[in-house]
Structure formats: C-alpha cells, structure tokens
Amino acid sequence: MTKLTPQYQPKPDQQDNLKSLKFNQEFSLECGNTLPELEISYTTHGSLSPERDNVVWVFHALTANADPVEWWPGVVGKGCIINPDKHFIVCANILGSCYGTTGPDSIDPKTGEKYGPNFPLITVKDMVNAHRVLQEHLGISKILLGIGGSMGGQQLLEWASSDVDLFESICVIATNARHSAWGIAFNTAQRMAIEADPTYRYNYEGAGEKGLQAARAIAMLSYRNQNTYRKTQTDFEDKVDDFKASSYQYYQGQKLSDRFTVLSYWYLSKAMDSHNIGRGKKSVRHALKSIKAKTLVLGIRTDILFPYAEQKFIAKNIKDAEFGLIDSLYGHDGFLIEAKAITKQIQALLNKK
Numbered sequence: 001m002t003k004l005t006p007q008y009q010p011k012p013d014q015q016d017n018l019k020s021l022k023f024n025q026e027f028s029l030e031c032g033n034t035l036p037e038l039e040i041s042y043t044t045h046g047s048l049s050p051e052r053d054n055v056v057w058v059f060h061a062l063t064a065n066a067d068p069v070e071w072w073p074g075v076v077g078k079g080c081i082i083n084p085d086k087h088f089i090v091c092a093n094i095l096g097s098c099y100g101t102t103g104p105d106s107i108d109p110k111t112g113e114k115y116g117p118n119f120p121l122i123t124v125k126d127m128v129n130a131h132r133v134l135q136e137h138l139g140i141s142k143i144l145l146g147i148g149g150s151m152g153g154q155q156l157l158e159w160a161s162s163d164v165d166l167f168e169s170i171c172v173i174a175t176n177a178r179h180s181a182w183g184i185a186f187n188t189a190q191r192m193a194i195e196a197d198p199t200y201r202y203n204y205e206g207a208g209e210k211g212l213q214a215a216r217a218i219a220m221l222s223y224r225n226q227n228t229y230r231k232t233q234t235d236f237e238d239k240v241d242d243f244k245a246s247s248y249q250y251y252q253g254q255k256l257s258d259r260f261t262v263l264s265y266w267y268l269s270k271a272m273d274s275h276n277i278g279r280g281k282k283s284v285r286h287a288l289k290s291i292k293a294k295t296l297v298l299g300i301r302t303d304i305l306f307p308y309a310e311q312k313f314i315a316k317n318i319k320d321a322e323f324g325l326i327d328s329l330y331g332h333d334g335f336l337i338e339a340k341a342i343t344k345q346i347q348a349l350l351n352k353k
Helices: 012-017 124-138 151-162 181-195 209-223 226-232 244-257 262-273 284-289 308-317 331-337 339-351
Strands: 018-023 038-045 055-059 088-092 143-149 167-173 294-300 322-326
Touching: 012 038, 018 124, 038 124, 055 151, 088 124, 124 151, 124 262, 143 151, 143 339, 151 167, 151 262, 151 284, 167 339, 181 209, 181 262, 209 244, 209 262, 209 331, 226 244, 284 308, 294 308, 294 331, 294 339, 308 322, 322 339
Parallel strands: 055 088, 055 143, 143 167, 167 294, 294 322
Antiparallel strands: 018 038, 038 088
C-alpha cells in the first residue's frame, strides 16, 4: 500500500460543509466487479432555493478534494461567479480518491483490511454513477450549471451525454471527449515510475513515496510547458548543478506525496485513460450531439496535455456550443489559475437565454 495520508480536513470555517454519504448496497462497476458498499465525501455551499433551481455541480480533477472553495479561488466562493449566496454548490470527491470517497485506502468490509492493490478497476463512468447516488440522496432533479476542468470535465461530459435532461448549462475546460493516446502515454509513464518503486503495494509509512514523487515530476511537464519553465525556473547565474528547475521538480513530487496516496494516484490515472463518452454508444460524435445543455467549452492556448483542438472538437459537435480560448503562461494548469478570464466566459454562459 502506501503512506498513510490523512483524509482531507477542511479549514475550521468550512467544517460544516464537508459531509459523508454511506450507500449500504452493492455498487456495480463497469469492469463487471462490485463494491460491497460505497461512501461518498462531498461538500455543499449555500442553500437550495424553494424552486430547487440554483444547483451548481462542480467536478474536481485528478488529485483535488471535495471543496472547490479551497482549490478554485476566484471562481467558487463568496463574491465569485459561483457564489454560495446565490447558488447551492455541490462537489463530490471522486470514486478512487483518498479524500473520503471509497478508494484503495478504504476498508473492505468483507476482509476488514484496506482494499490496497485489490481495489477493482474503475472508470470515469463509475465516478458519474457514484455522483448519481449523491444526486438522488440530495433530491436534485435539475442542475443549473455543471462545471469542471481536466478530469472534472471528463466526468461532466460523461454525465451530460448520458442524462441529457439533467443540466441546463455546462462549462467544460481543458478536457476531452475521449482520452488521447498522448494523455495515456503520459499516465503510463507516471505509473511506470510508481511501479519502479517496489514498495508501492505495501502498507507502511512512506511506502511508494519515491515512486509517487517521480510520477508527479513527470506529470508537471504536461501540466505546464517549456515556456513556463523558461520564465519561472531559469537560472541567471553560471551553474553546473542545483538548478532551479531540478529543485522545482523535487518540490512538486514531495508536495504531492505529503497529501496524496500512491494507489489512489495509480487507479485514478487508469480511470482517466478509460475516458470515452462514446463507449456503449454509437460514437463519440453521437454522444456529444446528444447533449442538450447550453454549452461553453474553454481551451487553454498553451495546454500541451489537452490541446485546444480537443476542445474545439467538443464544441463543434454539441449543438450551439460556444468555444473560448484562454491565454495563460501556465499551460494546462491555467484552468485552475486564470480565474478572471474563466469568470468572464461563465458569466456570458449564465446570461445566455
């Protein structure tokens, strides 16, 4: 197994927003296996209107948690475009994560031990089916806005194309309708780094830590780009060692291993590889054309992991979808950083009749 990372702990002023739903029934997975039970960690911000028409469902990316106020400042929170004073904001931690929802770090009730490497293969479609359990629990029949970037956008497209009357509007950012060979190759390289650490399947403090750190260092190369590193990590004095870029890679690896677990990272990257909204349908294009929600698709001009051609493809195949392109120094990570530009685009979507 892995380093025993604590579950997500909200800040004191956010404590009341973190909740847990226990689903005491078998949960079927796309791979054919089942989980004997399901636990979902989630947050809500704001209040549901009497008409139940102010729901905003936020979908988080690979290693985030269930509280978008924490990881999406400037987009979600008081005074933001997604505002708890106006909206009932829901965000669920994804299946397979280590932040409270059932994953490889959870206890298997059949054995009394952690699932560990015996956790079954999961897909983005399974994550969406877990969201449906929470949706039913909350009594939500209509969602004003669904929004997510990267793997969050993958979940949203899967859901919007399979439950076409649920969302009034959607905004997907820096994502794709089917994960690319390029993205799968990046994820595979990261898992190879994890698997090169022979302790990654063990259950003791620090197990798999070095592999996870190396995997994150690989990931950072895809989340940013050459220009990002040139402008932020270049050394301006003569050196033969101890370069800023090297230190940055080690820092990012350590930062993730301090808060995330290796098996969750391994399983979630496999789930991302599985993403294909056309699976079980006629085609990816057919699935996109079935989406009825008002749609805004945003790309990041400098994104090398999810190139904006993938977002153009999405917009082209959803009826009346709007496409917007955001400039950012930070590549794929721009979807988390460029709050002002994203806010402007979302406002136009919400104003659209």
